[in-house]
Amino acid sequence: MYDVGLSIEIYQNLTSGKVINSKVLNNSGSFVANPLFEEIMNNIQAYSTQYDMSGQELVKKKNFVFLRKNTGTVEDLKTDITMKAALLLLMLGKFINEQNFRFTKLTEPSGGITRADIDSLREMDDVQELIEKAKLKSDLFSEFKNVLINRNLLLELPGSERFILSESGVAFFDEVVRNFLENEL
Numbered sequence: 001m002y003d004v005g006l007s008i009e010i011y012q013n014l015t016s017g018k019v020i021n022s023k024v025l026n027n028s029g030s031f032v033a034n035p036l037f038e039e040i041m042n043n044i045q046a047y048s049t050q051y052d053m054s055g056q057e058l059v060k061k062k063n064f065v066f067l068r069k070n071t072g073t074v075e076d077l078k079t080d081i082t083m084k085a086a087l088l089l090l091m092l093g094k095f096i097n098e099q100n101f102r103f104t105k106l107t108e109p110s111g112g113i114t115r116a117d118i119d120s121l122r123e124m125d126d127v128q129e130l131i132e133k134a135k136l137k138s139d140l141f142s143e144f145k146n147v148l149i150n151r152n153l154l155l156e157l158p159g160s161e162r163f164i165l166s167e168s169g170v171a172f173f174d175e176v177v178r179n180f181l182e183n184e185l
Contacts, residue, residue, distance in 0.1 A: 002046055006039040010047070014058075014067040017081065019152045019168040022063040029109045029157045040065055063167035084147045086176045087134050089169075091121050093177060098124060107170060112162030118144050 013020055013036065020040065023031040040047050044060065051058045057070045095117065096105060105111035118141050121127050130136075136143050144163075148154040153169035156162070165173060 002043045003039055006036060010036050010040060013152075014051075014065075017067075017151055019064050019066045019166070021152055021166045021168050023167060025109070025155050025158065027158050029160070031109070037065065061168070061171065064171070066168070081147060081151075084134065084136070084143065085151075085153065085172065086179075087130060087136075088144060088148055089153075089173045089176045090180060091124075091127060091130070093173065094124060094127070095121055106165045106173070109157060109164060112157050112160065112164045114162055115141050 010020065020034065020036050022034055022037045024034045026032045040058075040060075048058045048060075051067060052070065055070050056067050059066050059068055092106060092113070095101075095113075096103060102111075106113065121140060122131065131140070144154065148169065149156065149163065152166055153172060154163045155166045155169075157164065
């Protein structure tokens with residue numbers, strides 16, 4: 001049986017473009033099970049039907065779920081937000097690589113990127129041109145906040161103003177890098 005309170009919260013999250021990850025950060029910065037994800041998985045058929053009936057698709061991955069319009073083509077999935085997210089994630093990858101950081105800086109609660117790290121992306125070779133071509137805001141952090149943080153692709157570590165990729169953020173990052181490498185070869 002579904003939980004009405006959780007269902008309302010799930011609906012609000014999904015319809016506002018957020019991803020629901022299987023794990024969230026608690027107040028001490030440790031990953032814990034996400035009750036919203038568990039609610040969906042325990043009632044997957046009901047939730048899938050609910051969104052299907054409204055012309056949407058509940059996309060279920062191993063460690064996260066999200067909502068998208070039920071369209072017929074891959075091209076329809078390439079939205080402005082999706083393209084901005086891909087660009088911002090590529091910029092993060094470039095930053096990690098150029099600074100000789102380990103990838104775990106983006107994934108482990110003991111790591112994390114700071115606002116200063118995000119602001120310093122502008123100083124990297126080729127990034128300013130990407131920012132201009134993609135028509136990103138002059139305040140790069142606000143783009144990260146609107147596109148990655150508010151959608152649960154990047155999670156803020158409590159009380160530290162450091163950010164790490166969520167499970168969905170890691171999956172999307174891996175997909176973006178894989179597609180980039182395939183196009184480069």
